[in-house]
Amino acid sequence: MTQLIDKKIGADSASGNQQVKFYQTGTYTVGNRLLDENQRTVQASLDRSNALDSGHRACQGCGEAIGARYAIDAVMRATGNQMIACNATGCLEVFTTPYPETAWQMPWIHSLFGNAAAVATGVAAAMKVKGKKAVRVIAQGGDGGTTDIGFGCLSGMFDRNDDVLYICYNNQAYMNTGVQRSSATPPGARTATTMPVGPEPGNVFGQGKNVPLIAMAHGIDYVATASVHDLHDLERKVTKAMTFRGSRYIEIFVPCPLGWGSKPCDTIKLARMAAECGLWPMLEAEYGELTASYKMRKPAPVTGYLKLQRRFAHLFKPGQEERLAGMQALADKNIAKFQLLEKGEQA
Amino acid sequence: MLKQMEGSVAVAEAVALARPEVICAYPITPQTHIVEGLGELVKAGKLQNCEYINVESEFAALSVGIGSSSAGARTYTATASQGILYMAEAVYNASGMGLPIVMTVGNRAIGAPINIWNDQTDSMSMRDAGWIQLFCETNQEAVDVHIQAFKIAETLNVPVMVCMDGFILTHAYERIDMPEQAQVDQFLPPFNPRQVLDPAHPVSMGAMVGPEAFTEVRYLAHHRQLQALEVIPKIAAEYNAIVGRDNGGLISTYQTEDAETLIISLGSVIGTIKDVIDDRRAGGEKIGCVAIRSFRPFPIAAIREACSKAKRVVVLEKCFAVGLGGMVASNVRMALATQPLPVYNVIAGLGGRPITQKSLHKLFDQAAADSLEGLHFLDLNHEIIERELERERLEGCSGAVAENILRGIGAVAASKV
Numbered sequence: 048m049t050q051l052i053d054k055k056i057g058a059d060s061a062s063g064n065q066q067v068k069f070y071q072t073g074t075y076t077v078g079n080r081l082l083d084e085n086q087r088t089v090q091a092s093l094d095r096s097n098a099l100d101s102g103h104r105a106c107q108g109c110g111e112a113i114g115a116r117y118a119i120d121a122v123m124r125a126t127g128n129q130m131i132a133c134n135a136t137g138c139l140e141v142f143t144t145p146y147p148e149t150a151w152q153m154p155w156i157h158s159l160f161g162n163a164a165a166v167a168t169g170v171a172a173a174m175k176v177k178g179k180k181a182v183r184v185i186a187q188g189g190d191g192g193t194t195d196i197g198f199g200c201l202s203g204m205f206d207r208n209d210d211v212l213y214i215c216y217n218n219q220a221y222m223n224t225g226v227q228r229s230s231a232t233p234p235g236a237r238t239a240t241t242m243p244v245g246p247e248p249g250n251v252f253g254q255g256k257n258v259p260l261i262a263m264a265h266g267i268d269y270v271a272t273a274s275v276h277d278l279h280d281l282e283r284k285v286t287k288a289m290t291f292r293g294s295r296y297i298e299i300f301v302p303c304p305l306g307w308g309s310k311p312c313d314t315i316k317l318a319r320m321a322a323e324c325g326l327w328p329m330l331e332a333e334y335g336e337l338t339a340s341y342k343m344r345k346p347a348p349v350t351g352y353l354k355l356q357r358r359f360a361h362l363f364k365p366g367q368e369e370r371l372a373g374m375q376a377l378a379d380k381n382i383a384k385f386q387l388l389e390k391g392e393q394a
Numbered sequence: 395m396l397k398q399m400e401g402s403v404a405v406a407e408a409v410a411l412a413r414p415e416v417i418c419a420y421p422i423t424p425q426t427h428i429v430e431g432l433g434e435l436v437k438a439g440k441l442q443n444c445e446y447i448n449v450e451s452e453f454a455a456l457s458v459g460i461g462s463s464s465a466g467a468r469t470y471t472a473t474a475s476q477g478i479l480y481m482a483e484a485v486y487n488a489s490g491m492g493l494p495i496v497m498t499v500g501n502r503a504i505g506a507p508i509n510i511w512n513d514q515t516d517s518m519s520m521r522d523a524g525w526i527q528l529f530c531e532t533n534q535e536a537v538d539v540h541i542q543a544f545k546i547a548e549t550l551n552v553p554v555m556v557c558m559d560g561f562i563l564t565h566a567y568e569r570i571d572m573p574e575q576a577q578v579d580q581f582l583p584p585f586n587p588r589q590v591l592d593p594a595h596p597v598s599m600g601a602m603v604g605p606e607a608f609t610e611v612r613y614l615a616h617h618r619q620l621q622a623l624e625v626i627p628k629i630a631a632e633y634n635a636i637v638g639r640d641n642g643g644l645i646s647t648y649q650t651e652d653a654e655t656l657i658i659s660l661g662s663v664i665g666t667i668k669d670v671i672d673d674r675r676a677g678g679e680k681i682g683c684v685a686i687r688s689f690r691p692f693p694i695a696a697i698r699e700a701c702s703k704a705k706r707v708v709v710l711e712k713c714f715a716v717g718l719g720g721m722v723a724s725n726v727r728m729a730l731a732t733q734p735l736p737v738y739n740v741i742a743g744l745g746g747r748p749i750t751q752k753s754l755h756k757l758f759d760q761a762a763a764d765s766l767e768g769l770h771f772l773d774l775n776h777e778i779i780e781r782e783l784e785r786e787r788l789e790g791c792s793g794a795v796a797e798n799i800l801r802g803i804g805a806v807a808a809s810k811v
Contacts, residue, residue, distance in 0.1 A: 128593055129593045130593060131465065131591045131592075131593065133461060134600075140600075140602070141602055144598050144600075144601040144602055145601070145602055145604070146601045146602055146603040146604065146606075146607060147601070147607075148601075149598035149601060151596070151598050152596065153593065153596050154591040154592055154593055154595075154596045154597060154598075155591075155596070155597075155598045155599070156461070156464050156591055156598075156599040156600050157598075157599070157600035157601070158457060158460050158461070158484070158487050158491070158600055159457065159483055159484060159487055161453070161483075162453065162454065162457035162460070162484060165449065165453075165454040165457035165458045165460075165461065166457050166458070166460050166461035166464075167461060168447065168449075168454075168458050168461060169416060169418070169447075169457065169458035169459060169460060169461020169462035169463070169464075169465070169467075169469075170461040170462065170464065170465045170591060171461075172416045172445040172447055172458065172461070172462050172467065173415065173416060173445075173461070173462040173463075173464075173465030173466060173467035174465060175445055176415045176416060176443060176444065176445045176462075176467055177415075177465075177466065177467065182593055199450060199451055199453070199454065200450070200451075200453070200454050200457060202450065203449055203450030203451070203454050206450065207447070207448070207449075
């Protein structure tokens with residue numbers, strides 16, 4: 048094997064030797080100590096696994112690092128640490144495993160950009176043939192590695208309904224390679240390949256893929272969208288996903304200060320605003336049918352969310368009113384399509 | 395046990411004897427009957443403790459294999475032609491990660507023009523991907539080499555490509571002496587990798603490596619290939635001791651002791667070459683041949699030794715590096731750099747063109763007279779070439795070369811109606 052890095056886990060954390068840091072003690076985000084034991088988050092527990100250890104090289108304010116940490120810790124709690132992760136090439140892979148170091152506290156493999164789902168299928172097959180039914184397999188990647196180059200393998204895994212949870216950390220562009228457009232880049236957004244120039248600056252309207260819906264169309268066991276502003280909800284969805292034995296797909300909204308031109312301190316705020324304006328609908332589906340969606344009383348206008356990001360700055364220039372209205376129309380469409388309003392509320 | 399069977403089916407049975415635990419299969423581009431045969435064995439319960447996975451592409455096929463091998467399962471897949479190009483990224487990845495996957499390549503041409511018939515350009519396109527590449531002359535050799543391949547791969551932590559000519563071997567019925575399960579079990583212990591993906595002993599595999607260690611990683615890959623030069627013959631001897639057949643090793647030789655003219659080739663064409671050598675030996679010519687069984691690692695010392703008394707070498711190969719010449723010949727020339735021998739390079743059998751005894755006799759006549767050019771194309775139809783070149787001179791350059799040629803020789807006469 049090229050490079051194999053031994054790490055100790057589990058035993059240490061279980062015996063309490065691990066130094067535990069509570070970054071946001073007292074907030075709902077990390078698990079209010081005043082909550083009942085069973086309502087507290089994974090992170091509130093002394094036995095949490097620290098799946099993604101401190102010292103990794105993510106940027107300040109990285110949404111993906113937060114999402115991955117909470118998602119994998121939730122998987123580890125759900126499986127009693129009996130899990131293996133397969134990672135696509137991308138930011139998450141690069142910032143966690145610069146040779147000879149690794150930030151991961153569980154068995155982890157990176158092969159290529161476009162094959163994380165297929166590698167996971169192989170690991171799951173090996174676990175099955177070895178009789179290790181308790182060991183669960185997840186695959187993870189960014190939106191480029193999921194919706195574009197890895198899509199064939201992902202769809203194949205859904206087709207076979209392999210026992211794998213695939214987690215996509217969606218920051219809406221190829222951030223690791225210098226912020227190029229992916230099929231998850233929203234309309235209007237500036238990227239290195241959709242520059243804010245010409246009469247229609249930024250990414251084109253009317254293109255892109257909605258992979259959660261495509262995943263649902265495969266009829267797989269469980270599909271959910273989540274976001275780093277509601278980590279309790281994220282943990283719940285990941286935990287629920289681990290109760291199924293077929294293919295599952297969770298897409299997590301992870302703001303990227305570098306690619307979005309936002310303040311590192313606004314990562315959680317932006318994630319919340321995206322959900323509250325309707326641009327990031329929070330959904331759950333089982334066996335191809337929508338089962339739940341995040342409800343709001345009154346949607347916020349998209350402008351508040353867009354204004355905090357330089358990638359949308361050109362939409363606020365004179366002459367761009369129609370495109371700005373187009374962004375609002377996208378949010379309105381999501382609200383209507385996924386019934387995001389609480390009963391009795393009107394937009 | 396002696397059986398009359400198709401090459402693909404024989405290989406499927408041989409692979410099953412090696413008790414693979416995960417088999418991934420993508421059918422088209424094109425496949426052989428090998429994975430079909432294995433699928434049937436798994437489905438029927440004759441090959442137990444094995445996961446058979448139908449995937450959506452060749453890229454996924456090897457990617458699934460990367461996952462299963464990393465998790466400690468003995469892994470097998472098969473491919474050919476366009477398929478191996480489609481999985482190219484994973485081919486390099488599997489060797490870079492040191493995963494002992496065994497993969498059959500049913501050698502076929504690569505398009506365009508699209509062509510499903512035999513040559514060896516597909517395997518050769520991956521010759522520098524870090525895999526061990528073993529070429530088979532007969533289906534019996536393919537059976538024996540496949541079983542040895544698992545042991546070679548798992549001894550060295552290097553993936554092994556077993557290359558056998560598409561159609562000529564994969565679809566041909568021959569007499570096969572199939573080893574017994576007990577013999578194979580004695581020869582091949584269960585796969586017990588040093589390190590795997592395991593929650594009890596967590597490791598990170600596939601880390602990013604920068605300039606500080608990348609060269610060393612590549613050097614160690616080369617070092618393992620050099621080790622293979624010793625391991626391959628050793629494992630062939632072990633196999634011979636148990637099964638009683640000496641099919642394996644780095645090269646095989648035929649009538650080389652006093653040969654002045656040495657033919658070097660690889661794959662099934664060796665059989666035809668041996669027949670021609672017998673004819674010519676009867677006429678008193680001192681001619682013999684060397685079959686390269688291991689193309690990677692390339693057995694430089696063995697070839698040098700085999701050629702030490704020859705007066706000339708003819709490398710006949712079913713692959714062609716456009717703009718250079720033969721891929722095998724350039725390797726042979728490197729091996730013989732210190733020996734002042736003429737090395738003639740013959741490109742033959744591309745896209746399934748038959749290599750006939752008649753053509754070989756004519757070729758070897760020219761070789762014996764030292765009248766061959768350095769790079770020779772066997773049975774090249776100069777009339778077609780001249781006609782197309784003339785048309786290009788008159789009409790300017792055209793992209794549809796293949797179609798023009800076919801029209802010229804009337805193969806698509808129907809389209810003119």
